Amino acid sequence: MMEDLAMHIIEILMNSIAAGASKILLKIKNSIKEDIIEISVEDNGKGMNEETAKKAASPFSTSRKTRKIGMGLAFLKGLCDSCNGIFEISSEEGIGTKVKASIQKSHIDTPELGDIGEICMSSIQANEDLDFTLEYNNDKESFIFSSNEIKKELDGVSLIEPEILLWIKDYINQGIKQAEEDNV
Amino acid sequence: MKSLEDLKKLREQALKKVEMREGGKDYRVVVGMATCGIAAGARPVLNKLVEETANNNYNCTITQTGCIGMCVYEPIVEVFDKNEGHTTYVHVDPDKAIKILEEHIGKGNIVEEYTVEAARKNEGK
Ligand SMILES: Nc1ncnc2c1ncn2[C@@H]1O[C@H](COP(=O)(O)OP(=O)(O)OP(=O)(O)O)[C@@H](O)[C@H]1O
Ligand SMILES: [Mg+2]
Numbered sequence: 001m002m003e004d005l006a007m008h009i010i011e012i013l014m015n016s017i018a019a020g021a022s023k024i025l026l027k028i029k030n031s032i033k034e035d036i037i038e039i040s041v042e043d044n045g046k047g048m049n050e051e052t053a054k055k056a057a058s059p060f061s062t063s064r065k066t067r068k069i070g071m072g073l074a075f076l077k078g079l080c081d082s083c084n085g086i087f088e089i090s091s092e093e094g095i096g097t098k099v100k101a102s103i104q105k106s107h108i109d110t111p112e113l114g115d116i117g118e119i120c121m122s123s124i125q126a127n128e129d130l131d132f133t134l135e136y137n138n139d140k141e142s143f144i145f146s147s148n149e150i151k152k153e154l155d156g157v158s159l160i161e162p163e164i165l166l167w168i169k170d171y172i173n174q175g176i177k178q179a180e181e182d183n184v
Numbered sequence: 185m186k187s188l189e190d191l192k193k194l195r196e197q198a199l200k201k202v203e204m205r206e207g208g209k210d211y212r213v214v215v216g217m218a219t220c221g222i223a224a225g226a227r228p229v230l231n232k233l234v235e236e237t238a239n240n241n242y243n244c245t246i247t248q249t250g251c252i253g254m255c256v257y258e259p260i261v262e263v264f265d266k267n268e269g270h271t272t273y274v275h276v277d278p279d280k281a282i283k284i285l286e287e288h289i290g291k292g293n294i295v296e297e298y299t300v301e302a303a304r305k306n307e308g309k
Contacts, residue, residue, distance in 0.1 A: 163198060
């Protein structure tokens, strides 16, 4: 089910959106030199108190009312545990939350990155007013996408027009692909 | 290659469409994108809806919602019309998504067999 990293990342992004974030920064570092894939999601949502943050990654912790267990963070933590990684979460009530997962790139259980463009597109679509930034880095290159810049470019046309969403997805995937090609 | 130039063109096209379509779009298509939906396959459904709507110029917006509270029926797609008439489609996959757009959004016909009512009736028998 959780076959690629994108699947994990979208869970974290959706948590941020559910927490009412108007600003999200997704950072992905994909380094062969350091043998690491580092993913972090930082938001300005409602945050958690210390106790909730501590328990957040246990599978039975959820503030949702429709279902008794929450899985998003627990899955990511599990992935970190099985790929020689580190899972960190820091949060402050009323300020925001940062979730960070660092895993060993060459580890046999480390999944593929997956469709990053698609999950960025989904996040923007979930909240068209969202100020969403992607920062992708490898050893040599970096690719940055900012929804606010695109919004300026669009000048009055909505980001969530299907044509625009498709463009966003392809543009991001192309940027990442380019960065990877130029890295060798 | 997707460039910012393309984006400008898309913008022009979008503006033209808005002019032609006074009073906003006729339908709102909502996809459940909580963990339950995503795990059940809502991502490819959302993707297909966006793609097909862009390519066929369907008269709808595509939006998302969190957990609808019927996890066993995910992926769920809800269609709202302008009068807030409301249809819930369940166990949607990309092929069903195409059909829902074609029939419901394109022609105004509800695809009865994919609705939650049909699913419940099936369970009952
Ligand atoms: N970015 C965030 N901001 C504020 N609270 C958060 C954030 N991420 C997680 N939480 C809290 O941690 C809980 C656990 O999150 P987790 O993703 O594991 O499960 P869930 O979102 O409740 O359910 P699921 O992801 O399975 O739909 C959430 O219910 C929420 O209270
Ligand atoms: Mg979650």
